[in-house]
Amino acid sequence: MTGSFELIDYIIFLGYAILILGVGLWVSRDKKGHQKNAEDYFLASKSLPWWAIGTSLIAANISAEQFIGMSGSGYALGLAIASYEWMAAITLLIVGKYFLPIFIEKGLYTIPEFVEKRFSTNLKTILAVFWIGLYVFVNLASVLYLGALALEIIMGIPMHYGVLGLALFAAAYSLYGGLSAVAWTDVIQVVFLILGGLVTTYLALNNVSEGNGVIAGLKEIYNSAPEKFSMILEPSNPEYKNLPGIGVLVGGMWVANLYYWGFNQYIIQRTLAAKSLEESQKGILLAAALKLIIPLIVVIPGIAAYVMIKDTAGFDTFKADNAYPWLLKLLPPGMKGLAFAALTAAIVSSLASMLNSTSTIFTMDIYKQYIKPDATDKQTVNTGRLSACIALLISGIMAPLLGGIDQAFQFIQEYTGVVSPGILAVFILGLFWKKTTNKAAIIGALTSIPIAMYFKVAPKGWSSSSFFVDVPFLDQMGYTAILTMLVIILVSYIQNKGAKDSKGIEISKSTFKTSAIFNITSFAIMLILVALYAFFWK
Numbered sequence: 001m002t003g004s005f006e007l008i009d010y011i012i013f014l015g016y017a018i019l020i021l022g023v024g025l026w027v028s029r030d031k032k033g034h035q036k037n038a039e040d041y042f043l044a045s046k047s048l049p050w051w052a053i054g055t056s057l058i059a060a061n062i063s064a065e066q067f068i069g070m071s072g073s074g075y076a077l078g079l080a081i082a083s084y085e086w087m088a089a090i091t092l093l094i095v096g097k098y099f100l101p102i103f104i105e106k107g108l109y110t111i112p113e114f115v116e117k118r119f120s121t122n123l124k125t126i127l128a129v130f131w132i133g134l135y136v137f138v139n140l141a142s143v144l145y146l147g148a149l150a151l152e153i154i155m156g157i158p159m160h161y162g163v164l165g166l167a168l169f170a171a172a173y174s175l176y177g178g179l180s181a182v183a184w185t186d187v188i189q190v191v192f193l194i195l196g197g198l199v200t201t202y203l204a205l206n207n208v209s210e211g212n213g214v215i216a217g218l219k220e221i222y223n224s225a226p227e228k229f230s231m232i233l234e235p236s237n238p239e240y241k242n243l244p245g246i247g248v249l250v251g252g253m254w255v256a257n258l259y260y261w262g263f264n265q266y267i268i269q270r271t272l273a274a275k276s277l278e279e280s281q282k283g284i285l286l287a288a289a290l291k292l293i294i295p296l297i298v299v300i301p302g303i304a305a306y307v308m309i310k311d312t313a314g315f316d317t318f319k320a321d322n323a324y325p326w327l328l329k330l331l332p333p334g335m336k337g338l339a340f341a342a343l344t345a346a347i348v349s350s351l352a353s354m355l356n357s358t359s360t361i362f363t364m365d366i367y368k369q370y371i372k373p374d375a376t377d378k379q380t381v382n383t384g385r386l387s388a389c390i391a392l393l394i395s396g397i398m399a400p401l402l403g404g405i406d407q408a409f410q411f412i413q414e415y416t417g418v419v420s421p422g423i424l425a426v427f428i429l430g431l432f433w434k435k436t437t438n439k440a441a442i443i444g445a446l447t448s449i450p451i452a453m454y455f456k457v458a459p460k461g462w463s464s465s466s467f468f469v470d471v472p473f474l475d476q477m478g479y480t481a482i483l484t485m486l487v488i489i490l491v492s493y494i495q496n497k498g499a500k501d502s503k504g505i506e507i508s509k510s511t512f513k514t515s516a517i518f519n520i521t522s523f524a525i526m527l528i529l530v531a532l533y534a535f536f537w538k
Helices: 007-028 038-046 052-060 064-079 079-105 111-118 121-155 158-175 179-208 214-224 254-265 265-272 279-291 296-297 300-309 320-328 337-370 375-403 409-417 421-430 438-455 473-496 514-533
Strands: none
Touching: 007 158, 007 179, 007 337, 007 473, 038 265, 052 179, 052 254, 052 265, 052 279, 052 337, 064 079, 064 121, 064 296, 064 300, 064 320, 064 337, 079 254, 079 265, 079 279, 079 421, 079 514, 111 121, 111 254, 111 265, 121 158, 121 265, 121 337, 121 375, 121 409, 121 421, 158 179, 158 337, 158 375, 179 214, 179 265, 179 296, 179 300, 179 320, 214 296, 214 300, 254 265, 254 421, 265 320, 265 337, 279 320, 279 514, 296 300, 300 320, 320 337, 320 409, 337 375, 421 438, 421 473, 421 514
């Protein structure tokens, strides 16, 4: 409700908004006599330093899905949802060591462009259209919906006005400046995101402990809800279908993370804009290190909200995704403005990133491929801006239609997981198995959908012992990826009789050579993760 914000909160939030818009527009300005070209607009002139890459990766990743959706899952099922963050740290290291060297060596603008170089233009176009649809109808729409939901709960702003406000804020600087504006403002966004998030966590835990501090608050929520601190859920747990026990560590979570961090345009685009491969890998290290603390600011508050609400009259009707906005209303003046700025920073930075990547794929893989191959620099950049506007308009219309979803983070993961295993299988074999053929990749990608649905949806009237099965969606993703790889291998072998494909990628040990800093830091991150899982294993 608007009355819960005081003057100091409005001043802090307004200061944040002015700072972001000012920096975004300042870095977007054209040098005298210079017309932005595709590399300037879509890859920030390939000039990003490691610290800008690392912070921008986190800003692009952490959004309303995490602050609202993951806090909601923290409320509903506990710390186990942090596997998405902690396992992402290891995934980032894998991407930095094994994927980036190939992507950067090929001078890519987009992930579909890699598909064209490795397979064919037809497969590139199929995947480009798929990604544009996914970004517009799932990613952009869900971030707008969850962000507007937070505005509605905290400040009483109607949903459609919230969607409009967030869309205009993200568009104000990202459409004009491209990736450069997005990446450099992300550095500031991450400061607000982490500082504001930690303040919210501190005050939530302090509230739980009745003013006795964070450590006492952690002990209190651990003692009051010990079932919320198990990283590996038992089959008897009501949330087992969302996080299926040990299958999280050895199964489909790897599919979700490798697909997202390795082959997702709006994530990987930052690393492609680095000054060099080594600079890009340093940025990956920073992002992996920051991933270790993200559960503190997006999961722990959800558990704290559960402890505060579980013995109240409204517990039975409380919606999980309302946990984080509900906490913000409890914060004192000043802190509320800072925390709200953090939430807005997460939402707006992700919107800006998704918009830029949607326009990059459309412009470079559709417009320049089929509509105007000889487009000038000005036409290319203007097409990028126009396509981003259209994507924002469509997703803004879709966003309010997502109302009524509980645990939106899980919903997004589950339905993205129908298509991501097939795409991951195509990329992994395309990168590392030189015998993979274009025909096999297309057949594998198309076959992966019915394979996924076999494990996901049993027709009405079929029992669990029937031909169809219904397994946890993370297990479904793991099974689908493995079976799709087998289909691709079989078709490739039949087609080429075991011979190498003409477009197979030549790699050597030197391709994956990394610096001492990368190796030592990676080892330290893995040790920390082993310790965390060992402590919260039960």
